[in-house]
Amino acid sequence: MTAEQQHNPFRPPDDSVAAAPSQPPSGYGAPPPSSPTPPHVQPPAGPPPGQAPGYGAQPGYGHPQSAYGAPPVPGAQPGYGAPPGYGHPQPMPGWGGAPGWPQGPVGPRNGLGTAGLVLGIIAAVLSCTFVLSPVALILGILALVFGLVGAGRARRGQATNRVAALGGLWTGAGATLVAAVLTVVLFVWASQPIEVESEAGSAYLAEALDEVAYADGVTVVIGSPQVSPDGAAVTVTAQLANDSDTDADLLEGGLTGYADGEELPGDAVELEGMELGTVPPGDGGTVVYTVAVPAGTEELGIDFSPGSGYEDSYWVFTLSGGPAEEDPTGPSEEDPGGELPGDEPPSADV
Numbered sequence: 001m002t003a004e005q006q007h008n009p010f011r012p013p014d015d016s017v018a019a020a021p022s023q024p025p026s027g028y029g030a031p032p033p034s035s036p037t038p039p040h041v042q043p044p045a046g047p048p049p050g051q052a053p054g055y056g057a058q059p060g061y062g063h064p065q066s067a068y069g070a071p072p073v074p075g076a077q078p079g080y081g082a083p084p085g086y087g088h089p090q091p092m093p094g095w096g097g098a099p100g101w102p103q104g105p106v107g108p109r110n111g112l113g114t115a116g117l118v119l120g121i122i123a124a125v126l127s128c129t130f131v132l133s134p135v136a137l138i139l140g141i142l143a144l145v146f147g148l149v150g151a152g153r154a155r156r157g158q159a160t161n162r163v164a165a166l167g168g169l170w171t172g173a174g175a176t177l178v179a180a181v182l183t184v185v186l187f188v189w190a191s192q193p194i195e196v197e198s199e200a201g202s203a204y205l206a207e208a209l210d211e212v213a214y215a216d217g218v219t220v221v222i223g224s225p226q227v228s229p230d231g232a233a234v235t236v237t238a239q240l241a242n243d244s245d246t247d248a249d250l251l252e253g254g255l256t257g258y259a260d261g262e263e264l265p266g267d268a269v270e271l272e273g274m275e276l277g278t279v280p281p282g283d284g285g286t287v288v289y290t291v292a293v294p295a296g297t298e299e300l301g302i303d304f305s306p307g308s309g310y311e312d313s314y315w316v317f318t319l320s321g322g323p324a325e326e327d328p329t330g331p332s333e334e335d336p337g338g339e340l341p342g343d344e345p346p347s348a349d350v
Contacts, residue, residue: 108158108159108160108161109153109158109159110150110159110160110161110164112146112149112150112153112165113146113147113149113150113151113153113154113159113161113162113164113165113168114150114161114164114168115146115150115168116142116143116144116145116146116147116148116149116150116164116165116167116168116169116172117143117147117164117165117167117168117171118143118168119139119140119142119143119146119168119172120139120140120143120144120147120167120168120169120170120171120172120175121171122139123136123137123139123140123143123171123172123175123176123179124136124140124171124174124175126139126175126179127140127174127175127178127179127182128178130182130185130186131186133178133179133182133183133186134179134183134186136175136178136179136182137175137176137179137180137183139172139175140172140173140174140175140176140177140179141172141176142172143168143169143171143172143175143176144168144169144172144173144176145172146165146168146172147165147166147167147168147169147170147172148169149165150162150164150165150168150169151165151166151169153165193305193309193310193311194214194215194216194218194309194310194311195214195215195311196212196213196214196215196311196313197213197214197215198211198212198213200212200313201220201313201314201315202313202314205301205314205315205316206222206313206314206315206316207315207316207317208222208223208224208317209221209222209223209224210222210315212313213243214306214310214311216244216246216248217242217243217244217245217248217281218240218241218242218243218244218248218250218279218306218307218310219240219241219243220238220239220240220304220306220313221238221239221241222236222237222238222239222302222304222315223237223239224317225291225300225317225319227319230295231293231295231296231297232292232293232295233290233291233292233293234290234291234293234300234319235272235288235289235290235291236255236288236289236290236291236302237286237287237288237289238286238287238288238289238304238306239284239285239286240279240284240285240286240287240306241283241284242279242280242281242282242283242284243281243282244281245281246281247278247279247280247281248278248279248306248307249277249278249279249307249308249309250277250278250279250285250306250307251277251278251307251308252307252308253287253304253305253306253307253308253310254304254305254308254312255269255289255291255302255303255304255305256269256302256303256304256312257269257291257293257300257301257302258300258301258302258303259293259294259297259299259300259301260297260298260299261299261301264291264292264293268291268292268293269289269290269291269292270289270290271287271288271289272288272289272290273286273287273288287306293319297319298318298319299316299317299318299319300316300317300318300319301314301315301316301317302314302315302316302317303315
């Protein structure tokens with residue numbers, strides 16, 4: 001083949017022509033070959049007939065490049081090699097191994113140990129009081145927990161206040177123990193009803209117009225029950241007075257009736273009227289009950305409480321006949337007594 005003949009791009013070159021190894025360039029931006037194209041290798045003048053321009057055998061798609069950065073081979077066409085700089089990224093030091101974030105210094109974690117010591121001291125002080133013992137119990141438990149966590153951090157080297165954490169642990173444990181005992185005593189004491197202070201109504205059964213006094217200063221006086229004409233019901237009127245220095249809650253009192261020693265059902269007692277509630281000192285009111293009794297009942301027994309937080313007082317009344325009429329301390333014909341027709345009861349300011 002002479003130099004004037006056109007090279008066929010679809011035919012491999014002759015054996016006489018030394019085939020240069022096809023090697024793609026080193027990467028993007030590689031400089032063009034420094035040596036010109038040899039005269040015996042001519043680029044194709046154009047596409048063959050019947051083929052669209054630009055859709056021929058593209059040069060450069062030969063064997064892949066053996067190594068990045070190898071010098072270009074004269075006569076090799078540019079190809080597509082691996083772009084430079086796309087290797088495995090190196091992790092940068094950071095928080096938790098995350099790249100790009102600088103690692104900051106971590107100080108000792110002394111917060112819980114110090115908080116446990118402060119709460120333990122406060123709990124120890126409050127545990128000496130009776131009323132505030134429930135608050136001391138809560139603070140003592142918190143101090144105990146914080147002290148345990150703080151001591152654990154100090155043991156692992158995460159905190160430096162081991163002494164403070166142990167102080168909160170032991171003060172919290174001691175305050176918790178003392179406050180728990182006082183809290184139980186406080187709740188037991190608060191749940192106890194107010195006791196009857198007078199002998200009437202507690203040591204012996206109170207009778208009509210006896211004054212029953214409670215420990216907080218509340219007094220109760222009950223007159224003789226009024227029997228209905230048919231004898232099937234009895235009206236019981238109780239006068240209450242607050243002779244203490246504080247308010248008395250007399251809203252939810254109660255009465256239980258006994259006919260000749262037999263307890264009456266709950267529906268046999270009905271509250272007719274009560275003008276009470278929180279009674280201030282020096283004030284009082286009246287409570288009226290209607291008690292249904294069997295016909296011929298001679299003795300009516302009553303357990304009466306002026307409020308939900310008060311102990312029952314015990315009363316007995318003679319309705320008709322019976323030994324109570326012969327009692328020298330009972331009412332006589334000259335002094336009927338035993339009734340509350342609006343008169344002032346003895347020792348009751350109502």
